[in-house]
Amino acid sequence: MLFEQILFFVAAIGALAGALGVVLLRNPFYSVLSLIAHLVSLAVLFLLLHSEFLAAAQIVVYAGAIMVLYLFVTAYVGGTDRTFVRGGEMGLTGQFGVIMAGALFVVISLAILGSSLDALDTRGPDVDPGFGSPGAIGELLLQKFLIAFEAASFLLLVAAVCAVVLARRRRGLES
Amino acid sequence: MNVVWFVVLSALIFAIGAAGVMTRRSPLVILLCTELMLNACNLALLSFARMHGSGDGQIFALVVMVVAACEVVIGLGLIVAIYRKRMAIDVDALSELRG
Numbered sequence: 001m002l003f004e005q006i007l008f009f010v011a012a013i014g015a016l017a018g019a020l021g022v023v024l025l026r027n028p029f030y031s032v033l034s035l036i037a038h039l040v041s042l043a044v045l046f047l048l049l050h051s052e053f054l055a056a057a058q059i060v061v062y063a064g065a066i067m068v069l070y071l072f073v074t075a076y077v078g079g080t081d082r083t084f085v086r087g088g089e090m091g092l093t094g095q096f097g098v099i100m101a102g103a104l105f106v107v108i109s110l111a112i113l114g115s116s117l118d119a120l121d122t123r124g125p126d127v128d129p130g131f132g133s134p135g136a137i138g139e140l141l142l143q144k145f146l147i148a149f150e151a152a153s154f155l156l157l158v159a160a161v162c163a164v165v166l167a168r169r170r171r172g173l174e175s
Numbered sequence: 176m177n178v179v180w181f182v183v184l185s186a187l188i189f190a191i192g193a194a195g196v197m198t199r200r201s202p203l204v205i206l207l208c209t210e211l212m213l214n215a216c217n218l219a220l221l222s223f224a225r226m227h228g229s230g231d232g233q234i235f236a237l238v239v240m241v242v243a244a245c246e247v248v249i250g251l252g253l254i255v256a257i258y259r260k261r262m263a264i265d266v267d268a269l270s271e272l273r274g
Contacts, residue, residue, distance in 0.1 A: 008176045016184075016191075020191060022195060022204070023194060023195035023199070031204050032207065038211070046218075049222060053233070054237060057240060061240065066247050070203075077254060077255070093198075094198040097196075098194050101191070104193050105189075108186040112179065117226075119227075120179040122226075123177055125227075136230055141234055141237070144231075144234075145234045148238055155241060155245055159245035162249050166256050167255050169259070
C-alpha cells in the first residue's frame, strides 16, 4: 500500500515534469525527449491501474515508435529558436492562453468533484488477475468491440495513404 | 491509491497540454501538446475503467492510441510538406486558410 503511494507520487511528478518540459522548453528536440519521459511515467501509472497491456503498448508503440518518428522529423525540419515563444515576450495571446488553461483545469476539477461519483474515492473493486492482460484485451477487442477494431484498422490504412500522398515530391501543385 | 487522484492528475496534464497548444507557435510542439492532451484522456479512461472494474475503458484507450498515431502521421506529413515548400514553420505565418 505504502509502496503503491510512493510509486504513484514519483510517477505523477515525472509525468507532470515531462508535460511542463514539453510546454516550456524552447528547443523542440528537447520537448520531444521530455515527452518520452512523460510517456514512460504514464506507463507506470497505467500499471498502477491494472492496465498491463496498455502500459506495454504505451512504451512500445508510443515512447518507442511514434516518438522516433517525431525525433526524425524534428531533426529534419530543424529546430530553430526564433519561431518559439521566448520567456519574457509571451504577448497578450500567450498570457490569455495560460489563463484559459488554468480556467480549464478549474472547470474539469469542479466537474470531477461535483460529479458525486462515490466510487471515485475508492480504489475500485477488486478485479481478477487477468484484468487488463493481453488475453482479456484481445478477447474484448475481437468479440465485443470487433467493429471498433475494424474501424481502427481502416483508419490506420487511411492515415498511411494520407502520409504517402502528403510527403511525396509532387509537381504541379507546388508551382 | 484512490481513483480520484488519477483523474485529477489527468485533468492537470490536460490543462498543461491545452496551455501549450494556446501559447506555442511551432506546429511540431503544438502536435506534441495534442499528444499530451490525448494521453491525459487515456489516463482518465483507464482510471474510470479501474473504477468500474470493466475492461471496456481499456479498449477505448487503445482506440484513442490508434487515433493519436494517425494524427501524428498526418500532422508530421503536413509539417514535412510545409518544410518542402520552404515556408516558415510557424503557425502565425501559416494563415492562408484564415477567412
